[in-house]
Amino acid sequence: MYYKYNKITTAVLEKFKILLGEENVFVDQETLSHYAKDQTEDLYFMPEAVLKPINAIQVSSVLKICTSESIPVTPRGAGTGLSGGALPIFGGVSLSLERMNHIIDIDVNSLQATVEPGVITEVLINVVEQLGLRYPVDPGSKGSCFIGGNVAHGSGGPRVVKYGTIREYILNLQVVLPNGEIIWTGANTLKYASGYNLTQLMIGSEGTLGIITQIVVKLIPQPKHDLVMMASFPSASKACGAVSAIFRAGITPSALEFMERSGVEWVTKFDNIKFEVKDGIEAYLLIEVDGNDLIQLHSECMQISEVLERFGCSDLLLGESSREKEELWSIRRKLPLSVKANSVYREEDTVVPRAELPVLLQKIKEVGDRYGFQSICYGHAGDGNLHVNIIKASLSDDDWHNQLPLAIREIFETTIALGGTLSGEHGIGYIQKQFMDIKFKPVHLELMRGIKHLFDPLNILNPGKITP
Amino acid sequence: MYYKYNKITTAVLEKFKILLGEENVFVDQETLSHYAKDQTEDLYFMPEAVLKPINAIQVSSVLKICTSESIPVTPRGAGTGLSGGALPIFGGVSLSLERMNHIIDIDVNSLQATVEPGVITEVLINVVEQLGLRYPVDPGSKGSCFIGGNVAHGSGGPRVVKYGTIREYILNLQVVLPNGEIIWTGANTLKYASGYNLTQLMIGSEGTLGIITQIVVKLIPQPKHDLVMMASFPSASKACGAVSAIFRAGITPSALEFMERSGVEWVTKFDNIKFEVKDGIEAYLLIEVDGNDLIQLHSECMQISEVLERFGCSDLLLGESSREKEELWSIRRKLPLSVKANSVYREEDTVVPRAELPVLLQKIKEVGDRYGFQSICYGHAGDGNLHVNIIKASLSDDDWHNQLPLAIREIFETTIALGGTLSGEHGIGYIQKQFMDIKFKPVHLELMRGIKHLFDPLNILNPGKITP
The missing domain is CATH 3.30.465.10 (Uridine Diphospho-n-acetylenolpyruvylglucosamine Reductase; domain 3)
Known part of the structure; x- marks a missing residue:
């Protein structure tokens, strides 16, 4: 279906100003530029105006105007999205919810x-x-x-x-x-x-x-206590294997995060974090348990450590004080930004059934070897959710733009064959639309388009997202 | 919108028999009668045929025939529904999934x-x-x-x-x-x-x-241990008050069930359960905690008992052995059927924010006094989910059929004013459609109808349910 949008005229802009107050309607280049991007790679789509309503009534009035004038509206939160969901692909209004912060x-x-x-x-x-x-x-x-x-x-x-x-x-x-x-x-x-x-x-x-x-x-x-452990493994598959075994031992941790050696190295290198990445270690698990009884938590940590030993865990750090726990967590928390700050990258948000994580990881490395890219993987292993950060490094622009999508397609084909999907928590947005055909049958995509059409028959709301 | 359905002809029936095998297509009166009802009050809608497919392919083939022949299809599970969802309002096929039980x-x-x-x-x-x-x-x-x-x-x-x-x-x-x-x-x-x-x-x-x-x-x-407590209160509002306070004390029980005195009396009377309903007691809470550490669970029970005391709990039974726990649970589990087995009744599945339960309960009693009916209330107090069993007793048929719906409407108006809704877990089905206008704006109902039309443009699938 083809939709025709109108540009925002001076007359429409005046209506917005009367509605929201002049100070909440922006058309200057600096503001427009800021709202033209989010944290998704290097994408840039200029809105024609940025509006900052203060309540639902104002949002409603803006949408009524945009409906009658056929102007696209892209809602925007903090702009931290990783799938381009907040990018105003067709221009129009970037509707920022930042003032509605109560x-x-x-x-x-x-x-x-x-x-x-x-x-x-x-x-x-x-x-x-x-x-x-x-x-x-x-x-x-x-x-x-x-x-x-x-x-x-x-x-x-x-x-x-x-x-x-x-x-x-x-x-x-x-x-x-x-x-x-x-x-x-x-x-x-x-x-x-x-x-x-x-x-x-x-x-x-x-x-x-x-x-x-x-x-x-x-x-x-709020649980009263928590404890954090950092476990080192000789291989990623051993670490991933331990993940399932922890649940099988009857324990549900409050966090169970996986990190590849290379990722942790980047953090220690670029973020001035004191943590020794030892020889022979290829992967880490960050494990948190929480609850109301500290003795019980220590007992759970003991049980977990027994499981980890069976999977070759050679080094286990326990964080008990707030400072110790924060130090261990900061390695995981700082990982994404230290990867991203130091190279052009592309992140994929793969997710599979928990026990399939080692298979997925192996496939990612195999594809990387074949296409010649390095990847740094980390993520929520307890959920089978692996963030794959593909590093451009010395890849040519041609390979990066033309070959890489084929590699990513292979990764997603494996993800889906393993029972997984295209995104665990980042969404489809603008950048993953191209892979929707791998996961969904045409009849399924038609149902999605039908839902969109039911709610938004003129397709003014965040057009160009989700469905290809 | 008006939909015209066709009756199942002999030719269509033959197709079903070829597809599913003769032994899985039923048109005898006894079978049809059985599938004409579920556990919702006294409703009775005859299907024209009962089909029992064995896999998705067979279901698909049945639906293709029914689509091309404009025959309504009502899927059916075990027939335990309490909102008439499995009743074939317009006849046609009752599609039982009972053979797909692997x-x-x-x-x-x-x-x-x-x-x-x-x-x-x-x-x-x-x-x-x-x-x-x-x-x-x-x-x-x-x-x-x-x-x-x-x-x-x-x-x-x-x-x-x-x-x-x-x-x-x-x-x-x-x-x-x-x-x-x-x-x-x-x-x-x-x-x-x-x-x-x-x-x-x-x-x-x-x-x-x-x-x-x-x-x-x-x-x-699977958590390794659980403990069960039965607490007695001088008033329903005290019992309901204790519910919120347990969570505020930092404990999340694995069950937190409320029962009115009258309900427990019915169980002890009709179900031959040994439990003394003492003078001055108006309400009970059944509380279960579970986890991996028994000492921790006993400590939680102690903390809960301190909370309960503040709300006038006069009697607290602890179930530790399997037998003791089962005895306490059986009072709650047998309550619905012993109420239902002994009177014509009507059950409403009200749900409100947890802390509003005492307000709702008071309103139900006030409405009951005004319209002259007795109600027995019990349910999942921890979720704010109260099952209201209205007993016909000596109400005239005229009052039962014509006045009671007005009373129920008043109850739902209060439920919704308190932030609640028409059903917590029983669904809308056939019998609650009449109240949808209290909860939903016309535009909201139109979206629901639009979703239905998108998936089922010919309205052959379980027609006559959910939307009025």
């Missing part, structure tokens, strides 16, 4: 909070922690990303392995539909069996079906 | 199982328990209901409070669409951010969008 209510009796989409995830985590509560969804970018973006992309993070995905923590959403109508998708309840679940449909829809303007999240009691 | 695979490394929809929930629970694993979705009818029906209705049960809803445990679904196409909705992964989530859309869609023919579920390690 925690509206924390209900300590029902253990729920109502927040606006522009709240930084870590801000919410810290505020509820002060009340003895936990919001357990903590993506790597938690210090800067917005919770609205997390919901839109189905974001994950290390704690999914114990606490479940973001889907389990989003109870209700206030959404503005493309025609300007405002609905609540669900109810403020822990259970919901009341017709088609639009809350769940909206999660992971990447701002293509509606604009999220309020979010009701579930909170849980 | 556990296809249990992957103890990735902690997943692949099952057919006709597997009895408790069979799966028991089989994985033998492997030290848990499938934690245990609806009240787990001994007879099918897992396919659980998925279709978004069923819950006592353990949702700690382990989350069924949505967290369904990774992937094989679904036959009304046109006969077979798709897998997702991937066999713990995380999934790959376009609109059709797995989540299918969960709770009550067999109106497609027929589920395989289910991949997530498993977790």
